[in-house]
Amino acid sequence: MRLGILGVGNMGEAILRGVLRAELFRPDQIAIHDIDRPRVRRLCGELGVRDAGDIKGLAALSDAVIYAAKPQNVPEILPELARHLKPPKLLISIAAGVRTATLEGYFEGEMPVVRVMPNIAATVGEGAAAICGGRFAREEHLELARRIFESVGSCVVVGEELMDAVTGLSGSGPAFVFLVIEGLEEAGVKLGLGRREARSLAVQTVLGAAEMARRTGEHPAVLRAKVTSPGGTTAAGLFELESAGVRAAIIRAVERAAERAKQLGS
Numbered sequence: 732m733r734l735g736i737l738g739v740g741n742m743g744e745a746i747l748r749g750v751l752r753a754e755l756f757r758p759d760q761i762a763i764h765d766i767d768r769p770r771v772r773r774l775c776g777e778l779g780v781r782d783a784g785d786i787k788g789l790a791a792l793s794d795a796v797i798y799a800a801k802p803q804n805v806p807e808i809l810p811e812l813a814r815h816l817k818p819p820k821l822l823i824s825i826a827a828g829v830r831t832a833t834l835e836g837y838f839e840g841e842m843p844v845v846r847v848m849p850n851i852a853a854t855v856g857e858g859a860a861a862i863c864g865g866r867f868a869r870e871e872h873l874e875l876a877r878r879i880f881e882s883v884g885s886c887v888v889v890g891e892e893l894m895d896a897v898t899g900l901s902g903s904g905p906a907f908v909f910l911v912i913e914g915l916e917e918a919g920v921k922l923g924l925g926r927r928e929a930r931s932l933a934v935q936t937v938l939g940a941a942e943m944a945r946r947t948g949e950h951p952a953v954l955r956a957k958v959t960s961p962g963g964t965t966a967a968g969l970f971e972l973e974s975a976g977v978r979a980a981i982i983r984a985v986e987r988a989a990e991r992a993k994q995l996g997s
């Protein structure tokens with residue numbers, strides 16, 4: 732199995748490094764292409780992957796191609812890619828909002844397509860991705876995509892009708908969490924902590940809470956109850972958050988982001 736990556740920007744490079752780190756592919760099994768030639772040369776020099784030269788070369792050197800250029804470049808790139816990439820090869824697209832039916836429409840025949848919604852944390856190996864298959868994608872195609880995106884974090888399989896929900900939750904989610912971190916930092920500063928110390932405590936608090944939720948697999952409400960002693964400090968703080976409607980605001984934020992994703996994709 733050989734992998735091609737079309738567009739090695741933030742996401743493309745993160746995926747490239749992830750699959751190499753996980754040893755899913757050897758460097759000589761991976762070809763890359765990007766209009767930013769110095770970037771391609773730098774990555775090929777550093778990682779030992781192949782420079783495909785152009786889209787035709789990429790298709791020739793790949794059994795599966797990951798489309799990791801911008802969504803607005805799809806109409807320009809896909810016709811050329813479709814001329815050279817034929818079934819039973821596979822197209823995996825991370826272009827936000829671009830539906831599998833749109834991608835399939837560029838190809839003649841029954842082209843297997845897998846659509847992925849990754850998130851920015853893939854760049855630090857802790858991404859949250861969801862994948863869905865197009866009309867001609869089979870189990871083995873989803874399995875390959877799943878393994879690729881697990882090399883840069885976690886990955887779930889969903890129906891395509893849920894991709895806007897995923898965009899609202901895990902696509903926009905890092906920004907929502909950054910806002911929480913920012914709030915914690917400001918609170919620390921307000922209470923007299925140095926900014927550096929406040930940020931360090933805020934970041935580690937979010938990281939530690941997330942890691943506890945991941946490792947224990949417990950419902951967050953159970954974890955929350957465990958650290959909330961009767962009449963204590965945490966109970967006092969939680970009351971303020973609930974009074975301010977933070978939980979409802981988070982739900983509305985994710986819903987609003989999902990609605991916006993739907994608007995942008997239609």
Ligand SMILES: NC(=O)c1ccc[n+]([C@@H]2O[C@H](COP(=O)([O-])OP(=O)(O)OC[C@H]3O[C@@H](n4cnc5c(N)ncnc54)[C@H](OP(=O)(O)O)[C@@H]3O)[C@@H](O)[C@H]2O)c1
Nearest residue numbers: 738740741742765766767799800801802825826827849851
């Ligand atoms: N970043 C995220 O958090 C995130 C989350 C979910 C999904 N995505 C999706 O991931 C994809 C990539 O996003 P990104 O943030 O990694 O973007 P990016 O850093 O701009 O990477 C895109 C790369 O593709 C190159 N490119 C542009 N036109 C090309 C062409 N005609 N042929 C070959 N390469 C071309 C760009 O080169 P130039 O820079 O020279 O234009 C750039 O190196 C997008 O489709 C986006 O929707 C991103």
